[in-house]
Amino acid sequence: MKRGKILIVDDNEDILFTLKMLLRPLVESITTTTDPRELLPLISRTHFNVILLDMNFRRDAVSGKEGFQWLGEILRLDAGAVVIFITAYADTEKAVQAIKQGATDFIPKPWQNEKLIATVSSALQLSFSRTEIETLKQQKEALKEQTEALSLPAKPTCVIGESAVMQAIFQTIKKFSDTDANLLLLGENGTGKDLMARYVYEQSPRKNEIYVPIDLGSIPDTLFESELFGYEKGAFTDARKNKPGRVEVASGGTLFLNEIGNLSLPLQAKLLSVIEQRKSSRLGSTTSYPVDVRLICATNTDLYAAIDNGQFRQDLLYRINTIEIRIPPLRERGNDLFLLAEFFLQRYRKKYKKELRGISKEARKMLQLYRWPGNVRELEHAIERAVILSAGTMLTADDFMLRSPQSSNAIPEKEKYNLERMERETINEVLRICGGNITLAAEMLGITRTSLYRRIEKFGL
């Protein structure tokens, strides 16, 4: 596959024509001009991998001064430009001087075709390597940002959960931990999808490679495409330099796409083709780069309903959900509520230097009855606030400022009366109230123990 763009600047039309014919098989495109004043506008719009530049433009000029001046201008605009000088007056002195000033190589006129092709080919390779280095630098930057954000030295991600549903999730993760299978995490806001994605990555064969998270919910629609796939200089008004996309930066590693439900249909089509063909290209370029990423996606939207409404592509869903895990809301995790509450209490007791021993019985009851629409995130904030407000040695019900039961009922209108959801939640709540006693719970629900067991299994409670 032909890659790269060449720009040739020479005042002789015949030379331009011959070079174009000779070099055409090597690259994706060749631009030519006889006027060196067009050089700068051209390179500020497009990234050329190699620039072939005549040394003398004015008739009878032999000093090469003009060439050196243009070389300086080019390098000022793009320090990584790969420039090869062409001149009819080949002498080693000028060649050495050109290279000292930043040119990559030197072609004397008349040239030998094979030699010319070899010189241009290795200049192209040099340009590709510089692009790769640029991508690696960006990867390093991304890693640095993450390291700082997490104030590493990083501890392994700790996902708390001893309930049967969470244990079943850990089992599933263990089963596919030595594969690269794409994973889809579903769950309400704050259930821990982000945390789980990182946990899965840390267990995966790619744990020593880069992890690139991208929150599609926080990027304006107009920037999705350039963020994900990158762009070449000149692809749009603000594209002043080449920029690799997150997909490219994540190559070799793991890409976490949070809020995948926010992706527009045209971008879903593009992502699908990237996954299927395992290659992508930056905006403004037809050159593709190989894509080797393990994809983890997450969303709180019901993708199946979105497919029915024509808002999400079914074929994309089947590509991203090789493994699908639904992270249950906190209210369905039984005693995990208290494990998490203790965990956050430890964290914030230390942070705010409070002599707190635990959570009072009455406060625990209140936490248990609350629906936690914001899930673990809401619990974490509630504990932090309570720690700050507390005056005694135990967190009391008064230290918590939970939302009223009405406002905590964050079930969307269309799901409110869904029988299956109501059944699952009722069973879950009764089990909690009965402290897991099946006989008592079956009695309260008015069903037999066997049918309660059947439902527990069905709902994974």
Ligand SMILES: Nc1ncnc2c1ncn2[C@@H]1O[C@H](COP(=O)(O)OP(=O)(O)OP(=O)(O)O)[C@@H](O)[C@H]1O
């Ligand atoms: N099982 C868990 N153990 C410990 N901490 C947890 C657990 N689940 C969630 N958290 C913490 O709760 C907070 C919210 O979790 P996270 O951001 O992963 O949720 P999310 O589902 O990705 O949310 P959103 O849908 O809003 O993106 C984070 O601070 C996370 O560390």
